Structure formats: structure tokens, C-alpha cells
Amino acid sequence: MSIDAAEFMQASVRTATPLALAAYGELVVERAGVINLGLEGAMIAGAFGALVGASAGGIGAGFAMAVVAGCAATLLMAWVVLWLRADAVIAGTAVTLLALGLTGTLYRALYGAQGAALSVPTLAPVAVPGLHQLPWIGPAFFEQPLATYALYAMACGLWWWLPRTHAGLALRATGERPDAALAAGISPVTVRAWALLFGGAMGGLAGGVLVLAQVGTFAEGMSAGRGFIAIAIVVLGRWSPVGVALAALLFGSASQLQYVFQSLGWPVPYQLFLALPYVLTLLVLAGTQRRAAAPASLGAPLDTAP
Amino acid sequence: MSDHALVLRAVSKQFGAVRALAGASLTVRRGTLHAVLGENGAGKTTLMRIAFGMMAPDEGEVEIDGRPVTLSSSAAAIALGLGMVHQHFTLVPAMSAAENIALGGRGRLDLGAVAEQVRVLSARTGLAVDPDTRVDALGVGAQQRIEILKALHGNARTLILDEPTAVLTPTESEELFGWLRRFVAEGGTAVLVTHKLQEALSVADDVTVLRRGERVLTARAAEIDIVTLVRALTGEDRAPETRVRTPRSQTVGAVVAQLTDVSVRDARGVLRVHQANVTCHAGEIIGVAGVEGSGVHELLRVLAGRLTPTAGTVSLPDTVGFVPEDRLRDAVIEDFSLSENFALRGAAARRGRMPWPELRAHTARAMAAHDVRAPSPDVRAGTLSGGNQQKFVVGREMENRPALVIAENPVRGLDLRATEHVLRELAASAASGSAVVIFSTDVDELLPLADRMLVTFAGQVREVPVVRDAIARALVGAA
Amino acid sequence: ASPKDAGKSAAAAFSVALLTPGSISDQSWNGGAYDGLLRIRDSLGADISHIQTKTPAEFEENFRQYGAKGYSLVFGHGFEFQDAAARVGPSFPNTVYVTTGGTRTSANVSAMSFAFEQPSFLAGVVAASVSQSGIIGCIGGTELPPVKAGFASFAQGVHFVNPNAKVVTAYIGNWDDAGAGKEQALAQVARGVDVIYQNADAAGLGIFQAAKDSKRVYVIGSNSNQNGVAPNVTLGSVVIDLPAAFMSMAREVKSGQFTPRVHVLDTRSGVMKWIVNPALRSAIPTRALQVVDSLEQHMRAGTFTPPAATGTR
Amino acid sequence: MRARLHSRWLVMGATIAGIFAAVIVILLIGGYDTSRALAALWDGAFGSSYAVLSATLVRATPLLFVGLAVGLAFRAGVLNIGAEGQLLAGATAAVAVGLAVGALPRVLALPLALGAGAAAGAAWSGIAGWLKLRFGVLEVISTLMLNFIATYLVSWLVRGPLQEPTRVYPQTIELSPAVQMPLLLTGHRVHLGLVLAIGLAGFTWWVLTQTAIGFRVRAVGAGAAAARSAGGIDPARTTALVFLASGALAGLGGASEATGVTFALYEGISPGYGYSAIAVALLARLHPLMIIVSALLFGALEAGAAAMQRDANVPSVLAAVVEAMIVLGVLAFNHARTRGRQA
Numbered sequence A: 001m002s003i004d005a006a007e008f009m010q011a012s013v014r015t016a017t018p019l020a021l022a023a024y025g026e027l028v029v030e031r032a033g034v035i036n037l038g039l040e041g042a043m044i045a046g047a048f049g050a051l052v053g054a055s056a057g058g059i060g061a062g063f064a065m066a067v068v069a070g071c072a073a074t075l076l077m078a079w080v081v082l083w084l085r086a087d088a089v090i091a092g093t094a095v096t097l098l099a100l101g102l103t104g105t106l107y108r109a110l111y112g113a114q115g116a117a118l119s120v121p122t123l124a125p126v127a128v129p130g131l132h133q134l135p136w137i138g139p140a141f142f143e144q145p146l147a148t149y150a151l152y153a154m155a156c157g158l159w160w161w162l163p164r165t166h167a168g169l170a171l172r173a174t175g176e177r178p179d180a181a182l183a184a185g186i187s188p189v190t191v192r193a194w195a196l197l198f199g200g201a202m203g204g205l206a207g208g209v210l211v212l213a214q215v216g217t218f219a220e221g222m223s224a225g226r227g228f229i230a231i232a233i234v235v236l237g238r239w240s241p242v243g244v245a246l247a248a249l250l251f252g253s254a255s256q257l258q259y260v261f262q263s264l265g266w267p268v269p270y271q272l273f274l275a276l277p278y279v280l281t282l283l284v285l286a287g288t289q290r291r292a293a294a295p296a297s298l299g300a301p302l303d304t305a306p
Numbered sequence B: 001m002s003d004h005a006l007v008l009r010a011v012s013k014q015f016g017a018v019r020a021l022a023g024a025s026l027t028v029r030r031g032t033l034h035a036v037l038g039e040n041g042a043g044k045t046t047l048m049r050i051a052f053g054m055m056a057p058d059e060g061e062v063e064i065d066g067r068p069v070t071l072s073s074s075a076a077a078i079a080l081g082l083g084m085v086h087q088h089f090t091l092v093p094a095m096s097a098a099e100n101i102a103l104g105g106r107g108r109l110d111l112g113a114v115a116e117q118v119r120v121l122s123a124r125t126g127l128a129v130d131p132d133t134r135v136d137a138l139g140v141g142a143q144q145r146i147e148i149l150k151a152l153h154g155n156a157r158t159l160i161l162d163e164p165t166a167v168l169t170p171t172e173s174e175e176l177f178g179w180l181r182r183f184v185a186e187g188g189t190a191v192l193v194t195h196k197l198q199e200a201l202s203v204a205d206d207v208t209v210l211r212r213g214e215r216v217l218t219a220r221a222a223e224i225d226i227v228t229l230v231r232a233l234t235g236e237d238r239a240p241e242t243r244v245r246t247p248r249s250q251t252v253g254a255v256v257a258q259l260t261d262v263s264v265r266d267a268r269g270v271l272r273v274h275q276a277n278v279t280c281h282a283g284e285i286i287g288v289a290g291v292e293g294s295g296v297h298e299l300l301r302v303l304a305g306r307l308t309p310t311a312g313t314v315s316l317p318d319t320v321g322f323v324p325e326d327r328l329r330d331a332v333i334e335d336f337s338l339s340e341n342f343a344l345r346g347a348a349a350r351r352g353r354m355p356w357p358e359l360r361a362h363t364a365r366a367m368a369a370h371d372v373r374a375p376s377p378d379v380r381a382g383t384l385s386g387g388n389q390q391k392f393v394v395g396r397e398m399e400n401r402p403a404l405v406i407a408e409n410p411v412r413g414l415d416l417r418a419t420e421h422v423l424r425e426l427a428a429s430a431a432s433g434s435a436v437v438i439f440s441t442d443v444d445e446l447l448p449l450a451d452r453m454l455v456t457f458a459g460q461v462r463e464v465p466v467v468r469d470a471i472a473r474a475l476v477g478a479a
Numbered sequence C: 001a002s003p004k005d006a007g008k009s010a011a012a013a014f015s016v017a018l019l020t021p022g023s024i025s026d027q028s029w030n031g032g033a034y035d036g037l038l039r040i041r042d043s044l045g046a047d048i049s050h051i052q053t054k055t056p057a058e059f060e061e062n063f064r065q066y067g068a069k070g071y072s073l074v075f076g077h078g079f080e081f082q083d084a085a086a087r088v089g090p091s092f093p094n095t096v097y098v099t100t101g102g103t104r105t106s107a108n109v110s111a112m113s114f115a116f117e118q119p120s121f122l123a124g125v126v127a128a129s130v131s132q133s134g135i136i137g138c139i140g141g142t143e144l145p146p147v148k149a150g151f152a153s154f155a156q157g158v159h160f161v162n163p164n165a166k167v168v169t170a171y172i173g174n175w176d177d178a179g180a181g182k183e184q185a186l187a188q189v190a191r192g193v194d195v196i197y198q199n200a201d202a203a204g205l206g207i208f209q210a211a212k213d214s215k216r217v218y219v220i221g222s223n224s225n226q227n228g229v230a231p232n233v234t235l236g237s238v239v240i241d242l243p244a245a246f247m248s249m250a251r252e253v254k255s256g257q258f259t260p261r262v263h264v265l266d267t268r269s270g271v272m273k274w275i276v277n278p279a280l281r282s283a284i285p286t287r288a289l290q291v292v293d294s295l296e297q298h299m300r301a302g303t304f305t306p307p308a309a310t311g312t313r
Numbered sequence D: 001m002r003a004r005l006h007s008r009w010l011v012m013g014a015t016i017a018g019i020f021a022a023v024i025v026i027l028l029i030g031g032y033d034t035s036r037a038l039a040a041l042w043d044g045a046f047g048s049s050y051a052v053l054s055a056t057l058v059r060a061t062p063l064l065f066v067g068l069a070v071g072l073a074f075r076a077g078v079l080n081i082g083a084e085g086q087l088l089a090g091a092t093a094a095v096a097v098g099l100a101v102g103a104l105p106r107v108l109a110l111p112l113a114l115g116a117g118a119a120a121g122a123a124w125s126g127i128a129g130w131l132k133l134r135f136g137v138l139e140v141i142s143t144l145m146l147n148f149i150a151t152y153l154v155s156w157l158v159r160g161p162l163q164e165p166t167r168v169y170p171q172t173i174e175l176s177p178a179v180q181m182p183l184l185l186t187g188h189r190v191h192l193g194l195v196l197a198i199g200l201a202g203f204t205w206w207v208l209t210q211t212a213i214g215f216r217v218r219a220v221g222a223g224a225a226a227a228r229s230a231g232g233i234d235p236a237r238t239t240a241l242v243f244l245a246s247g248a249l250a251g252l253g254g255a256s257e258a259t260g261v262t263f264a265l266y267e268g269i270s271p272g273y274g275y276s277a278i279a280v281a282l283l284a285r286l287h288p289l290m291i292i293v294s295a296l297l298f299g300a301l302e303a304g305a306a307a308m309q310r311d312a313n314v315p316s317v318l319a320a321v322v323e324a325m326i327v328l329g330v331l332a333f334n335h336a337r338t339r340g341r342q343a
């Protein structure tokens, strides 16, 4: 039994994909100054949307429904947080609870308590001609489901968009100093609403990937805390697109390491392996975090008029 | 096109129980520089924010270029050719000057191009700004210059400047006014909110005075004098005080504080203060001047005991009063009541219970003694006007008769009466035997006050005569 | 009675409640129990009530609430309910508490003990016969006594056929994360595993998917008959006929013949079963099927007990 | 102003009505007896002395401890979201020590177990404090990671060093009566932990408002720069203290739950109390006495949701929906109330 490095990396990227998608959504939301604890809710909503969509109209419809469902979850969040000016942390917690409950309820209503079995089609990995033959990183990065390539596009897009467009600038300014944005004619409420919507779409997409590129069916609570991990990844990645990519990859490979170690059948308590990704994250943080700068207004409610 | 670039008519605005504006009006003629004066809290900023679309008036009308408008946001105002320099910075500290100036645009963002435009604008206006430096690495003077360039960047035809000179050096102010006069001469229009009466009379074409949310005076600057202005501002019939201090006491008191060969390096290892030697005597007022980055703030913080130098010896008295420049960051906690803010002094050493009834009574006494106008010691510090906050801070720091007082820009942004009050307090403190060190960006504030002058330049501290020219030369490093 | 008006006249009628530790849509441990509850309602006309619980604190609270409402029979679905049942039992002598797992009994508290080891052993025999690599995997949700016992006996079955085979065991850490289930399975497949015995409830769905995505990898299901979940890769299922077990318990209580004890439910009682997936019968060597059949008969007859069955549960 | 005040209440009213309508519609679509479901929700929380004394208050007790922990931390600007892990550490230590001292008389044994819980909670959050002060690691993320690690640590301990002697079940043996919290009323589950928690809420409030230490904590939280410059307060020292105190409160919550309700250590001892605590504390606007009220509200909500499952056959997933809706409704109400007062 040996560990094939290329295969390990491929699995790491696969595991990192939904985490990174959700984390990019959260990155945008946090750069606008909001912490979206409803992300987990958007993710489970997306997973359920994917099941419904894909059962009715194939994979494309599945992803579309995933995005719609994720957006719906955060629209509620945006309404409560931006219009009612409610505390985002409580609202996010409630939205997640709501989404977990609602998806469970609808799932049972539509598929009965017996569930949907492994009924939806899933995306197969697609090799990028040429690139997938690169040693080590070839299969890891270029033999993945289409969703992973969409992630690359998203990452590059954000990496370009944040510093190179006025919209990106407006987003960052809103997260730092909403009053400055307001003075410059930008509505912080509008910016945050769009950011939340994007965050919901990405969370939904991440849920969709779980169903349509990995498991092939829905299970209640299958997001299993990934939304919260995605939020941690944003912090670990210091709110930068490149940092988030690295952090997601770190988390993905730490999880893979955990799986691989268990599969080797060593006589070590399995909890040790399960804790590995979190311990590794702590160690990396201690080594690198020295005064990471969060967006200055992160978590602070707006008190300017919409 | 109308003769009037901006008209505000019978504007009212209420904030909770506070009536900020009570039917105030303002008429700004095209191609003029219009000064708006008023005491702290008179409603100047509120009126300007309404003109700029950042706030909707409860009542009243806004006309721009003769056309009645309803502004939904500052974006709408900017589109109509308005630009505004805000009293309290509206800059994003974590962004570069160029990014801040570009904020509010659309489409692709080419920071290189923006930086180039900023350089051009900077050269044209004489306002030196490095487009690539992050704002949080800059001093308040530079930040103010960025605010101004930001307003100009939108190609504004009408500029509103809310106390732009409060943090500028006299030279910078002169350059700004020079440029503003040219701007106006070329057909632009400017509204200048200020507390400096002399300034208003000398650069403005027209003057409007607000009091308690109402217009009490509009006149041609050339046709009125300073006494008229003071009467309009305060509603009292009196002349402004020109000297708050009698000439210096001849006897030199004992040494209360001494810095010997003090050097300071900042977090990045840059040398900010180099082998400074300063001696403060009881009963004297030492004026300090220095441009941004000259090490002046580090020097003052070492003197205040708030910064430990990298090298050299420091001898300070037990009690040091400190009035820092950034009041809301370093001196008061906005969410705390006045009593609580008062209790901050000495909080580190306190043990056991807080004697609140005593502290509250003490605060009330101090408020009365130092003319802090607030309903009670229990109100949030954040609800006080800037002037009253400053009087409160000065009063708190004076309360246990410190042997040494350090004040940084203590009257910035304060109106006539608050300024007089604060300066009088500092003078009284010296008279009662404290050593008082006052830093001000505006050297003219120091001249009638200081017994000695220290000027910092490039980390070096030099003593100069209390003479305007000598100080001005030392500020730029000339002999 | 419809499911929606249970509890109304609970005190008068025969009323049965169920506490599950997880979601009843897991197509496995909890779903099977809920089926049992529904069977009791349909066959015995009972009023039923179900609650999903999370913590030991809630176990006790709900036992008490059902006791106070005069429920006739309350199931706590798992060994983890036994301490709470033992504590609450004496306060509500008219209610029978049954935990599925555990060993604690008292006047009105019984336990059902499922002989996982019996069908698991048979599953091990099949797995070893089908495996080409001689490396076989077990994946569980968390390490609970029945899961652990099943895996141990499964390994015995594997080694019964192929003493040199290697069995690796892994746990996902929860029962919901189907994505993690899939990754754990793929990690095993990458180490050469080609048959996986899973007992991870909803998280196990990912394990079936991993087998579908891999070549020549098979899964063995557990708790419920999971042969339909992924018919092309599922060799068979280790089934607990929870409805049958629940029914027998309910009949006993309803007829007033309840006696507190540990009910051992095994192949002989028909509650524990190894069910081959008919769709994949051809993938299993005939010889292996014959061995399984004969072992099963011996188990039924009581002439063969898998070695791992000794010990407590 | 009058008009804006009205519109605010209007928004709140509309929101709450909307939420109420949504709850009813969902229940109706699901085919449930709406009035019975809502009655069960109320009865399960407040409908009887049993509901109050054995369900609502029992659930509110741990929430109160952890709510206080989070509230105290947030007051000082420490974003401790690790109350869950600290609670687990506290429960573990309380049980471990409780098993060792079970032979001692209760007056000694119980305080020892509780003290161990508090110390373990403090130590667990102390790790995050140390990482922050020494390496600048943001506590938002380190405390979250420590939650996961604590979960797996407990999972291992109950199958390893602390496992019951037959080594079958993943749990410890039961604590001896000497280490069990006294019940407040016989026949009801509410235990001394509630009194302790309420006492601590009062004590926390007293410390924050009346003592110099509490004043420093609040000052650092409200304005660290001013606290340092004007008050000479060392924010790092104060922050370290808050990490420890907050962790101790959460740890005590775990100890109270283990010695008052579960009497043994299980891996699923907390259903996420440490996360609910954030909502509990924020809803109370971090005021220690208000946290009593909001913990009670959340405890009642949990108890009511359980009753909806039991007595009206509303599935757990739907009960969660109703719970979330009510939290959103409370948020809307809170919004209108506080905005109304500010204006």
C-alpha cells in the first residue's frame, strides 16, 4: 500500500472544491463587511436544490437550482440584516437552522422518509488535454469535474475583479469604511445586498457540487459544517483570493491526509486523524497569521440610512 | 443659467430631540467663494451634507444651478457637478490615496492612470499627495489633502469644503486658498466652512453665519468686520479675545521633565527621533512645531510617557496630563458615559470597587469647572459636540494638577469660544506651576502663548526663538 | 388513528413512542426504526409519537415526558439510551422502556440486543470471496458498540475464507457527511480495497457512490436492506429487521406479557439477516454462496456462533 | 419623526405577522394540526410546572453559562466562538475529577469537580488567548478549530482512558451522588446549576459595572486605544484575563451539565450550546442580566420545539423551521424596540 502523490493531490483538490467555492462567496461578503453565518444554510439549500433540479432536468438544471436555492437562503439573510438591521450573527444562525429544517422537511415531503437513493447523475472528471499529463500537478488540477474548472475561473475572476474594477473597489471600501463609500455616492446597503446574494449563489453552488460532483444524492445535514469551515478558510486566507485558494487547498489536503492515514489501518485512535485538519490549521495560523487585517467594519452594522 | 450655483431654502433637520437646522438658508453666487461660519453644533455640517445629497432634509428645498433638485445620494450630487471635502475624514485607511480618490467610479479601474491624474492635479493645486501610499500611513495633513483632491477629481464645478484648513499648516492653507481663488476666478464656486474668522474675511467674497440652525447673517466679506461676525456667531456683544495669556513669567521654575539623548524607532525600524534633548520647567509653556513625519508626534508621546524610546533616558513627573490629537481614538470612549470616561484616568492602578457615586460627583464638579456643556455626567461621551468633548478631555487631564501637560493640536476644529476656553485652561495650568507643552499645526496659535519654541525636523529637535519667520525656516530644515 | 393525532388519548389507548438519535431519512438505522413504529401503528392500531434527540439530557427529558403522558411503550433507539431509561423507569412504572442495544434492565426496562456478528460474519465470507486484492475495508460513522462488533465479526468472516486478507477500518466521525464518506471510501480504494462494509447511515450514501465511481469495487450495506441504494455495486446487506423486532416487543407489551430482560435478536429469531443483492448474485462465486447458506443454517440451528459474538453488548 | 417611528413598528409588525403566517402555512401544507402544534410549542415550554422546571429551565442552564462566557468575551472585544470546546473541556475535567473524588463528601467532591471544570475551560480558551497574544492568531478562527479538536478529544477519551470498565460503551461510568448537583425540587430536573448560573450572571454584572477590573474589561472592549492612552490600561493583560474568565464560565457550564444532568461523560453531551450561546449573548446585547432572559427564551424554544415533535407529531426538521422563524421574529421585534428607543 503506497501513497501516490499525484492521486493524493487530485483528491485534495476535489475535497477543496466545494470549500473553496463557498469560501469565495464568503470572501466577497466579508470584504463588504458582513459575516454570513447563513452560508451553511445556503450550502444545504444548494444541495437540496441540486437534487430537485437534477432529478427533473439533469445536471445543468441541478446547478441552476442549487444557485437559486442558495440565493434564496441569503436573500432572507440580507433582508433581516440590511433592512431590519438585525444582528448578522443571530440572523445567520437562524437562517442556517431554517435551511437545514426546510430542506429536511421538503426532502421528506418529496421523496418520503425512504429518501432518494443515488438517483441523480454526477459530473465525471474531465481531463484538460495536455495539462493533465503534467507530473504531480497534472491530474490534481487538470483532471477534475467541470465544477473545479469553474472554481478556477471564479478565483482568477475575483483576483482580477477586486483590485481592477470600480465595483471591486466599492466592495472593499464598503467593508472598510461604509461611511466613506456613502460619501463617494456608493450605497453600502446595495453593495452588501449584492455581496450577500453572490455569497448565497456560491454557497448554493458549493452545495450543488457536493450532490452533483460527489455524492450523487442528498442527505439531511450533508453540508456537515462545511459552511463554517469555509468561513474559517476566509480568515485563514486573510481575505485575499490567493490566500483563500491556498487555505482551501491546505484544508483539502489535511482532510485527505486524514482519510489516507485511516485507510492505512494504523493502530492509532481514529479521533487523532479526524482532528488533524484542525490541528494543522492551528499550527499554520500560529506560523503565519501575525496580525492579519480583517476588513475594518467586518461585523459592524450600518447606521447610515439606506 | 442662474446666477446662483447653490441655493438652500428654509431647510430643517431634526435628529431625535436635537433640531440641527431650523429653516436655515444659504445662497451661493456663481463664481464666488462663500464662507459659512457658526459655533460648534450650529448646523453647518448638516446643511452641507444635505446640499451634497447625503441626507434628506425634513423640510426645505435645494437648488443647484438654479434648478430645484431632490438628491437621493451623493452620487446624484456629484453628477450635478458638486464635490465635497468632509469635516471628518471619509477616507478608507487601508487603501492608497489613488484608490480613495477613484472611489465612486464605474467600470474598469486603472490605478496607474488614476495615480497619474492625481499627480497632475496635485501639481496644479500645490497639494502634495503621493498616490501610492496607504492612507493609514499618512498624517492628518496629508489625509486632508487627499480629501480635497478627491473632491476635485470628480471635475466639480461647485466645491464644498467643511473645515478643510483645521489640520493644514499655514503654508498649506495659503496654497489651498491661492488655488481656491484661482478656481473661483476661472468660474468655479466654493463654499468654505471654517471657524477661523480672519481667514473667512480675507479669502471669501461672501459670508454666512449660522446660529442654532438658523441663518443670522449673510453679507459681502468686504462690508463687515470681525466684531460684527463675533456678534452674529455668539449673539453676544463683545470683541474676540486676542491674548489669553499675560507675558511670560520671568523666573524659570524647577525642572519637571527631561529627555536626554532620546531616540525612537518605529515598528518598521525607521528612526523617527534622533538623540533629542528636551528640558521642561515648571511654569513655562513650550510651543512645539513640526511637519508630519518630522518625529514630532513620537517626541510628544515620549514626553507624555505613552511611548518608550529605543534609546536615551527619560525623566518624567508622576502625573502627566495628555490631550492627544485624535480625541475619539485616544482620549474618550464614545460609548462610555462622561463619568466612565472620567474614571479612565488612573484606571490601570485602581483596585477593588469603583467608587461610582464619588466619581460621578467629581465628574459633575469637573464639568462645571471646565465649562463642559452636557445634561449630566451620565450621558454618552459620543453625544457631546467636539468642542465639549475637548473641554472635557482637557478638564479631566487638568483635574489632578499634573506637573506636566502635553497637548497636541488642542483647539483643532473648535469654535471661537471653545478655543478661548481651552487655551485659557492651558495657560492657567502653567500659571499654577505646571510645565505645559503645546503642539499645533497652526504656528500662529502658538506665538502669543509660548515661552519657548521647539521645532522638529527629520527627527532632530531644535530650539528657536518665538518668532514666526524663525519657526517657519526651522520647519523646513533651514538654518 | 392518523399520524397527526397521536398522543391525544394516549393514556387510554395503546400508545408507543420512539426516540431516535438521528434523522429518520437516513435509509438505515433510524429509518428502519421509524418503519417499525409505523408498522406498530398500522398493525396494532397504536397511537404513535416520534422525536429526534441529540443529547443524553434530552433522552431523559423525553423519557419522562412520555412516561408522564402515560405512554405504554417507549423505544430509545440505541445503547446510548440505556442510562436514561434506567434512571427514568422507576418513576413511571406503567410505561415500558426498551432500548435497542445496551444491557440494563429493571422492572419496566428491557433491552434488545441485536446479534450483528452473525450476518456480519456471513458478509465477511462473501467479501473475502469476491475480493481480488485481498484488502477489504470497513467504514463506520462513529465507533459505537454494535458497529464495532459487526466489524470485528466481519473480519472473522473474511479471515475464515482468506486468512491472509487484510481488513482496514475507518470512521467518518459523524453519520451525515456523505461527502466525507465518499472520500474515505476512495482513500481505501486507492489503497487497494475492493469490498467495503459500511455502517454509516446517511454518510454511507457517499460510500456507495464511491463504489459506483470506481471499477470493480463493491459495497455491503447495513441496518436496512440497502441493496436498492446502488444495485450495481451492492453485494448484499446486513439487515436488522427492525420492524419485526419492534412488532414483537409491542405485541409483548400490548398483550400484558412483558417481562424485563435482554432480548437477544439474531438470525434464529429472523431479525438479523444477511440478504444477498439478487442483481449481483452472479458476482459472488457459487462456492461462497453455498458456504454462506450452510453457515446460516448452522447459526439458525445454534450449532455455529461466530467467534466475535462472545463478550458484552 | 413620528412617521418614521410608526413605520419602524409597522415593519416589525409586518415582519412578525409574516413570520407567523409563514409558520401556519408551513404547518398547514404539511397537513399538521396547526393549533395543536402551536399549543404544544407553548405547553412544552411554559404549559406546566413540569415543562418549566424539568424542560425549559434545565435547557436554559447550560445556555446561561455559555451565554455569559460569550457575553463577557464580546464585551472585551474578544471574539470567543469557542464556548463549545470550552464547555466540553469543562465537562470532561469535571467528570474525570468527579470520578476520582466520588468517595469524598459532597461539600468537598462537588466543588472540586466544578472547579476542575472551570479550570479546564479556562485552560482550553487560554490556548486561544496565548495564540493570539503570542502569535497574533485571530481568536475567531483558533477557538473554532479548538471546538473541533475538543469534540474529537472527548470522543477519544470516552473510548480510551475514561471509558467505563466493561470497555463496551463510549462513555464513563456514572458519577457518584456526591458529585451530582443537588436538585432544587424533588421530582423535577432543575438543579443547583441554575442557581449557580444566575448567581454568576449577577456576579458578572457586578464585576463589570462595579469593580476596577470590570471597568478595565469594558474599557478595552469599547475603545482599546483610549483605554491604553488615557487610562494606562494594558489591553493585552486585560484580554488574557478575559480569555481565562470566559473559558472558565463556559467550562463551568460543561461541569454543571455533567454533574447536574448527564452524570457521565458522553460524546454528544452538547448539542451545540456553545454556538447557540453566541445568539443568546447577542440577543441580550451582551448584558449579563439580560442574558438570563435570552437563555430562558432559547431554553423555552428548545423545550417547545421538542413538545411539538412529541405531542403534535411535527417532525424534527419542521420543528427546527418553526424555531428559526421565531428567532427571526424576535430579531425583528428587538430591532423595532431598540430603534424606537434610540430615536
Ligand SMILES: Nc1ncnc2c1ncn2[C@@H]1O[C@H](COP(=O)(O)OP(=O)(O)OP(=O)(O)O)[C@@H](O)[C@H]1O
Pocket: B015, B016, B018, B019, B020, B021, B038, B039, B040, B041, B042, B043, B044, B045, B046, B047, B087, B385, B386, B387, B413, B415
Ligand atoms: N448624526 C447625527 N445624529 C444626531 N444628531 C446630529 C447628528 N449630526 C448632527 N447632529 C446634531 O445637529 C447639530 C448640528 O450639527 P452639525 O454637525 O451640523 O454642526 P456644525 O455646525 O457642523 O458644528 P461644527 O462646527 O462643530 O462642525 C448638532 O448640535 C447635533 O446635535
Ligand SMILES: Nc1ncnc2c1ncn2[C@@H]1O[C@H](COP(=O)(O)OP(=O)(O)OP(=O)(O)O)[C@@H](O)[C@H]1O
Pocket: B018, B040, B041, B045, B087, B382, B383, B384, B385, B386, B387, B412, B413, B414, B415
Ligand atoms: N450619535 C449621536 N447621537 C446624538 N447626537 C450626536 C450623535 N453624533 C453626533 N451628535 C451630535 O453632534 C453634535 C456635534 O457633532 P459633530 O460630530 O459635528 O461634532 P462637532 O461639534 O462638529 O465637533 P468638532 O467641532 O470637533 O468637529 C453634538 O452636539 C452631538 O449632540
Ligand SMILES: [Mg+2]
Pocket: B040, B041, B045, B087, B386, B413
Ligand atoms: Mg464639527
Ligand SMILES: [Mg+2]
Pocket: B044, B045, B046, B087, B162
Ligand atoms: Mg461641522
